[in-house]
Amino acid sequence: MIAKSYIDEIKWNSDQLVPVIAQDHLSGKILMMAWMNPEALAATVDRGVAVYWSRSRRQLWRKGESSGHTQRVMSIHLDCDADAVILKVEQQGGIACHTGRQSCFYRELRDGEWTNVEEVLRDPKEIYS
Amino acid sequence: MIAKSYIDEIKWNSDQLVPVIAQDHLSGKILMMAWMNPEALAATVDRGVAVYWSRSRRQLWRKGESSGHTQRVMSIHLDCDADAVILKVEQQGGIACHTGRQSCFYRELRDGEWTNVEEVLRDPKEIYS
Numbered sequence: 001m002i003a004k005s006y007i008d009e010i011k012w013n014s015d016q017l018v019p020v021i022a023q024d025h026l027s028g029k030i031l032m033m034a035w036m037n038p039e040a041l042a043a044t045v046d047r048g049v050a051v052y053w054s055r056s057r058r059q060l061w062r063k064g065e066s067s068g069h070t071q072r073v074m075s076i077h078l079d080c081d082a083d084a085v086i087l088k089v090e091q092q093g094g095i096a097c098h099t100g101r102q103s104c105f106y107r108e109l110r111d112g113e114w115t116n117v118e119e120v121l122r123d124p125k126e127i128y129s
Numbered sequence: 130m131i132a133k134s135y136i137d138e139i140k141w142n143s144d145q146l147v148p149v150i151a152q153d154h155l156s157g158k159i160l161m162m163a164w165m166n167p168e169a170l171a172a173t174v175d176r177g178v179a180v181y182w183s184r185s186r187r188q189l190w191r192k193g194e195s196s197g198h199t200q201r202v203m204s205i206h207l208d209c210d211a212d213a214v215i216l217k218v219e220q221q222g223g224i225a226c227h228t229g230r231q232s233c234f235y236r237e238l239r240d241g242e243w244t245n246v247e248e249v250l251r252d253p254k255e256i257y258s
Contacts, residue, residue: 006238006241019162019213021159021162028156028158029157030150030159030215033148033208033213045241075237076237076238077234077235077236077237077238078236079233079234079235079236080226080228080235084162086234097209098209101209104209104213105215106206106208108206108207109135109174109204109205109207112134112135112174113134113135114135114207
């Protein structure tokens with residue numbers, strides 16, 4: 001089931017993972033970067049919602065399972081080296097980050113310091129209660 | 130010189146690298162994904178143009194050095210886990226990919242197949258001649 005050709009075409013790294021960028025399909029805002037193994041990619045394609053591989057928990061990570069912040073996949077893109085993937089998604093709840101922000105990339109380098117530039121939309125305690 | 134705090138805050142992987150997404154600062158289009166080591170990030174900040182680490186050549190990669198397709202850095206962003214970076218850039222020549230396309234992510238998964246969906250803007254032979 002996993003031996004689909006579109007999966008075989010990807011250059012999985014030595015851990016059998018590929019980096020995946022989740023981008024809002026309308027605004028183009030980059031929401032997060034995570035990783036997939038072949039099983040996660042197959043599950044994402046089959047289900048139409050983002051499933052990643054959690055490197056810390058070493059298991060499939062059905063994004064939004066506990067928070068409700070699932071990502072409906074609108075399209076999937078592969079780069080020239082076949083070693084990076086983009087998911088264009090519709091972000092449920094408008095929050096991708098576990099900190100309660102829209103995007104995980106909420107820090108910007110300003111005058112040599114990483115500075116928070118995005119507001120918290122919802123208290124994480126509320127999201128994960 | 131490299132021991133700047135903004136560099137120390139990044140969680141470099143076991144190869145001392147971090148994945149970097151280059152995004153057009155106006156359109157939001159994702160142009161490419163590459164890697165940086167601390168020296169590449171410091172050079173990028175100091176010069177204001179993207180400098181990556183080439184994993185295949187194992188050396189600093191001054192993007193655009195041979196093609197002229199440099200990337201002027203407008204802002205730099207870090208994610209919640211401090212293990213992924215976005216560069217918002219102005220892409221010189223409008224071409225980021227060595228295939229002569231605007232973006233390296235020119236393939237989209239359609240009916241189970243990676244399908245080219247972006248045109249070649251300039252023949253690579255012309256770019257690298």
